[in-house]
Amino acid sequence: MTISRRTLLAAGAVTPLAAGMAGAQGAASNAARFSLAYAPHEGSFASRGGLIEQIAYAADQGFTAWEDNEARNRSVAEQARMAKALADRNMTMGVFVASMPKWSQSRPLLGAADDADREAFLADIRTSIDVAKRLNARHMTVVTGFLDLKVPVDIQTARVIDVMRRAGDIVAPHGIAMVMEPLNTRTNHPGVYMQSIAQGFAVARGANSPGVKILADVYHEQIQSGNLIPTLETCWSEIGYLQFGDNPGRNEPGTGEINYAPIVKWLRARRYSGVIGMEHGNSVQGRAGEERLIAAYRAIDKG
Template sequence: MERRKFMQQTMLAGAGILGSGSLLAGNKTTALGNQNAGQTQNGTDKINGNEKPAAEKPFNLNYGFHQGMFEAHAGKNFIDQIKWAHDMGFRSIEDNGMMGRTVEEQKKIGDTLASLGMKMGVFVVTSDQWHWKTTLTTGKQEWIDKMVKDCKLAIEVAKRCNAKEVTVVPGNFDRSLSIEYQTANVIKALRIGSEILEPAGLIMVLEALSDDMYHMQRNEGDIMKNIERCWEEIGYFQIGDNPGRKEPTTGEMNYKNIFKYIHSRGWKGVMGMEHGNSKPGKEGELALIKAYRESDSFL
């Protein structure tokens, strides 16, 4: 396969590929359902005893939140968080730890997203967190075998949660090998993985750590020019302001202009909200939504 075609169809390194493990969505799983949902006498919805603000229109871009981001309003139940976020105008989620959830949880999430007309963003192809170790760069067969096994598992997970893109992490540097050998080892492994995922209609998004939008700004700056330079290779965006890796408007990045540029290029994919909340509790969650409304008001 030609390099560009291979890169675009199966690797798609992104300006929004994942970063710090401390922010990984879904590292902890919770029971799913909506047993605490109800309605007040005046007709406003209630979840876990908390009234929701009035429903909002969808955003211009498709921002995908992760578990816990709206917990103060919707409670710890992820299904309730999805429903609450939908009412706030969000139309996607991302859940890095989806493969660590039970089959029942995966299906409930997928069914909920489908019923609300929402999209599933990325989840990480790993069944036991091997991606944080020195793995594919080594060229050792044991890691290729593990990736193959997890790619096959990921196909079934994707069917349950309606995912179209999955994140593959090449792992840490192997200090005993030159960068050229490590690169060759990773390419070999990715080709094997793509041969498994491509027939299932899944796009392998390569997680080159420090290439998400927060890290790109912190490490290099000139983020809009960098997005332009590698546009054809971008499979997924992930958001975070710098410094602090919180929601837009909390740092130095002009996300309103960045989002405007991405929208002008015709981007239709998910924009992963790979960051924390700058403030705790309900106040912080409403501040986050306000920040996205402000940054999304570019039309």
Template sequence: MKRRKFVKNSIALGSTITLAASQSNLTVAKDKTAENKIEKHKFNLKYAPHFGMFTNHSGKDLLDQLQFMSEVGFTALEDNGMPRRSVEDQKKIGKKMEQLGMEMGVFVAYANFNEVTFAGNNKDAREGVLKNIRSAVEVAKRCNAKWMTVVPGAYDKKLHWDYQTANCVELLKRCSDILEPHGLVMVLEPLNWHANHPGVFLTKMPQSYMICKAVNSPSCKILDDLYHQQITEGNLIPNIDMSWDEIAYFQVGDNPGRKEPTTGEINYNNVFKHIHKKGFNGIVGMEHGNSQSGKEGELAVIEAYKKSDAFL
């Protein structure tokens, strides 16, 4: 499942927020009967579902979805498509999360999979990136976000790789200058070139680590998407250790299939145990689909995280 499809689906599934306070818990209450009660679970890590993941239980209203996520134990949300939502909806989501004690995970501040942007010399393209970052600051304020995803575009087939890296570092420094005064953090996401995003510039953890070290800003860190890195290079835990001081955020999805943990080859119980032991206090984004449809599939997702989180 590609990020663009995630964004499209999540917005389509939750395009409207109901204003009536009396409706905010109606759908959730349907599964709170004695025979269908879903007990609230206390997770060790801050797992963040996305809109659309539990609509068979909660309905499509965004605030009801947040309510359900909170009531089953999730303490964070991520929403790639937040910048495409109305200003009004961004504020309502932020307010509802504050009421529930939930944290906002990443939204996509800039992602280009096909054009040369960060790695190239095109002035207009680079100015377009900076415009997006300035806009993302305002989005973050409305929904109480701290982190935002940045995908640095495609690589330039006609330019030496080292020049491309230098171009990328320079533009990231300019982005960091925008974000630092607000305490915001862009997280760079290396993507796999094999299954989802051929031609992208940023693909591996060592590459991401080197770039973040060169930028040398608290506003430029790594998003370690373990689904992508399992495909690209594997060696998940050693790469986590070697890149640790530059990692600010994780995303997960099992491989193959990009569904919830326990459906593929990644031992997420060991991975989650490892990052918890290292003291990770950030957010783990659930950027994947459900392996089964309907309410059964949604319950399977919840159970998969309970199982993978059971390490104490």
């Protein structure tokens, strides 16, 4: 939350977010469902218990989807329990991470001259298919690694397109799409290869596979490029999944500079029926923060 907004709230000014918070604090179970499939994750409602309890609580607040970056690292039994909890609540599974860089090693280098990192990436994709099936997930996140400073970027792009096409051939027959996540280099991830939705669009078009799409994380795009709605419009044919998070701070909508209500309105106009991952933290800890999180999404969903 910005200082100016906190000052207004302290002074008793009425805002849509404040009004929504009041409603959330007294909300009963089985609240009205959100109009879009916003997906919390483990930790969004940490005060409510463990993973299964948090899924149940999210469903009671009107959320219809769930996201779990860590699902691939969970035991088969825990994956099965999560899948059952989601099915029991008629909730859609969003993304899990199928392939993630080794941040401390600045790898993989999918555009490098040798094939080692590309083969390891493809191995990750193959072993993620069973996870996706177990969770009834139709999308899985991939991060395309780091830039190789010794190789021209255009050559790296050709190699990334090639390996993504090969990966698409692996997942597409199973009805699964990998969603490549562009990351910002200015705040969080210096040195990564894919840095914008536009760059993801070029790779997805080059791969030309239903199994290769873009994860449009609005937080990263705002930092790196801005111009959010026109970028989404231009690249829409290759966008398979979205994530929200405000900037600065990467917390719930209403805590930073991104005006999410028009984005939600635009998505409704596009008849978007997919999942929107809540890829951010809570600006306030504990139950007060959880109530504020729900209120923030009620505010943009209503707006």
